[in-house]
Amino acid sequence: MTQQITTTPLTFTVRRHPPExxxxxKPTPRELKPLSDIDDQEGLRFHIPFFHIYGSNPKMGxxxxxxxxxxxLAKALVFYYPFAGRLKEGQGRKLMVDCSGEGVLFIEAEADVTLKQFGVELQPPFPCREELLYDVPGSSGILDSPLxxxxxxxxxxxxxxLAVRFNHTMCDGFGYAQFMTTLSEMTNGASVPSILPVWQRELLCAREPPHVTCTHHEYDKVADTNGKIxxxxxxxxxxxxxxxTQISALRRFLPTHLKGCTTFEVLTASLWRCRTIAIQPNLEDDMRMMIIVNAxxxxxxxxxxGYYGNVFAYPAAISKAQDICNKPLGYTLELVKKAKSEVTEEYMRSVADLMVIRGRPLFTTVGSYIVSDVTRFGLLELDFGWGKSVYAGPDFHVASFYTRYINRKGESGILASVWLPAIAMKRFVEELDKMLAPDDNDYHVIQEDSQLIQKYNLPTMIR
Structure with missing residues (x-):
């Protein structure tokens, strides 16, 4: 199958072989394996795409x-054979894997374009992603579809x-990286993974009887009284x-007692602030920053x-929009730090219990912003024989993903993705540029900049 792809200014053709x-x-067990009560929540019932881009290597001939x-892949599936099965749903919306050995979808394709023609910076969004990861008809369902x-x-x-799409109920980013490491090891001649996969999903199933012991604002039932933002x-x-350089610029806005915060914390607090200003919510609206925490x-x-199931929570930091916009950056940073610290073993047990009690609900979407850090998963180092990748990470809009990245100057840093309406994106860039600008007294104390009131017509902002 061939389709013409046109980007600006790039035009090329992709030819796909039939999906396999x-x-x-080797033969694998035929069994029914329940997922955990963290795995099968509504908020994970989707497929998530990752892209791994590699340059040429003369040694590979x-x-x-x-x-x-x-x-x-066939060798790796001997160890990760649940991936070759299909999901079924039982009583109480409980998901389980029918380890049927039906297999995973694989597509071989060629494109008449070089890596250099893609542009100086290889980063999402990739304009031709639909052809680089073809959605085979009938393949993107949750039940009875390839995983x-x-x-x-x-x-x-x-x-x-190399583009990969996986059913998120089966694994989190950490588990995905573990599977991909096994795949890379098999391409380099290994017969057994360096880390053997562990199923044991019962470790994260609800207690008997289930009882919620923590506060979970990420699952609050919130009415969208103002309509969608x-x-x-x-x-x-x-x-x-x-x-x-950019992280140092953001740290200028922190009080002394918060100077020791992590890069993740200052970046997350800054993006939350810029995004809140950009979308112009009602000032009394509650805004949620939900942080993916590996537990x-x-x-x-x-x-x-070796456990490759989902072991994370997304605790929510909550604040009125006006406070995010007007108070010092340290205010949002403290909220981010507090939310992160809430995740404990008991918190995770409580989430599993909540899922069973409330029917595996979706997380709160009203006023929510989700961030996920995949910088520590070693994705750039995955070597399938052609060396390290030049880009490795998700290309997905539901959350802001932080990935490791080396720019054209050879600088190592973090690539953060943001998804907004075009008009809001313009405001977002303006606010971020101000924070990243060289030291400037007119903006150094950002929370007191009265221009925000005039510029965004927010007459009731509270200082």
């Missing part, structure tokens, strides 16, 4: 990356793009690079090494 189902290379990865879809697109320069029309997605280390004993 790759099954485990004429080897076809699609053939190399296809063969390794993995992989496409390898070879480029004229000898490089390739924005619609999905005319949306724009952009990526922003934050290296040492593996919170358990005693720790969750076993």
């Amino acid at each position: 189902l790759i099954v485990p290379a 004429n080897k076809n990356p699609a053939s190399v990865i296809r063969e390794a 993995l879809l992989i496409q390898v697109t070879r480029l004229l320069c000898g490089g390739f793009i 924005f619609t999905l029309n005319d949306m724009e997605r952009r990526s922003f690079f934050f290296g040492p 593996r280390s919170k358990f005693k004993p720790m969750i076993p090494v």
